[in-house]
Amino acid sequence: MTPEFDVAIVGYGPVGQMLSILLGRRGWKVVAAERWPSPFRLPRAVHFDAEVARLLQGVGLRSDTSPVVEPYDDLYEWRNAAGETLLAVDWRGRGESGWHTANHFSQPELEDALCRLAAGQPTVTVRRGLEVTGIAQEDGQVRLSTLSHTGERGELTARYVVGCDGANSFVRRAAGIEAVDLGFFFDWLIVDVVPHVPMTFTPRAWQLCDPARPTTVTPSGPGRRRWEFMVLPGEDPAELNTLDKAIELLAPWGVDDLNSKIERHTVYRFQARWAERWRSGRVLIAGDAAHQMPPFAGQGMCSGFRDVCNLEWKLDAVLSGAAGEGLLDTYGAERAPHVRDLVEYSMMLGEIICVTDPEQAALRDRRMTAERARSGETVPPPRPRLGPGVLRHGDPRTGRPSVQGTVRLGAAEGLADDVFGRGWRLVAWEGGPRLRAVAEASPVPVTVVPLADLGDGRHAEDVEGVYAAWRASLAATGPAPAAALVRPDDYTHSVLRDADDAAAALREVAAAYAGG
Structure with missing residues (x-):
């Protein structure tokens, strides 16, 4: 039997929305099932990084001009009760992806924008008020049992299912996927505020490491602020989660229900866990269904976006017949x-x-102030690496995000992804006609980003020197590269010595596709 859809996405928050857009733009028939009849209109996630800003750029959302995003250009500080800085994460300037290192946003408005983009894809169907109650894998398809919010039972069939249905994921449980729980959890009262008058907070984003009441203070999008107050040992979370208590805790910050709208207050349990497997046959999971983490690095939703941007090009290759199903094992x-x-x-x-x-707390303060004096004023945000998969994992320079800078090619000038597009890209600093011939003969379609003349007299100007600096950084930890092969999700597959090495890398990609 022919499945009704190519991919069924269970859960239609921002991660499911992004996956719907990406697969819809590739022409695949997608259905997104969301059990709630209408969108949730209150804030949740409030931060994304430069890498996610680049992913949003890829679907047409630009964080520097969006009215729902507030780029952040400051330190992210951790201070003790005396006001001393214990740690400062450097969130200033633009990241390697070409966008601000940190950005704060209003989730309901960002979801609105993503939903509009998904609605513009003729192959994407969104079914709100539809709960998935059963999953059965069959030969060549997955059968989903459904229950509408009006009580009607039905079925959907798809070649693959992706669970983007949150921390309590039905898809994960139905697929028999266990989670590794590190037992690190705390309850915090989250209070979202919309000030009626201009307010200045210094620092703009910081953690108050006061044992009397650990507190987070952060922007949460244009015109919004968030406070998070830790529930102390012995306190009843339910008693803390009242409007009166929220106003009491906000009072020292000069915020009350007269000068501000208390948009939301809720107690949330921060946890640390991840799924043991990310795939079970034709069922995969992403976002909070696959992992949860404390919010202090602002990486929860960011990780979900990375999940689906890793998955969508692999699903596309498998659905189109360009790759075997084994390629999907590289996702997790x-x-x-x-x-x-x-x-x-x-x-x-x-x-x-x-x-x-x-x-x-006193011991912590002494240790961290001494460490800060030794190590320097600020620390950079983390740059973790992908695990083994479709990349040269033996080279530590691979498996990390590639850079994006402004380029000029003839009359076209802009960020490189706008000029050259996405997909597999061969960023070339040298290599001549031989390198271009290798790209043209590649078994996997690849776009050349020529930062030097490769034999046809045309090359892209590195307007801000971003690519020259990237090449220098790559040369600092290995041989100076002639080129770098970049994947469709912007991660570096390989750093290449010459045209022959480029040909070998492209054969490796083709082998990974065929390996399933």
């Missing part, structure tokens, strides 16, 4: 180590702030 193999690094980093940050014993 690559993403799980990356996520684990971020979960552990987020836990490390949580262990700094979630200290409620004054003596332990």
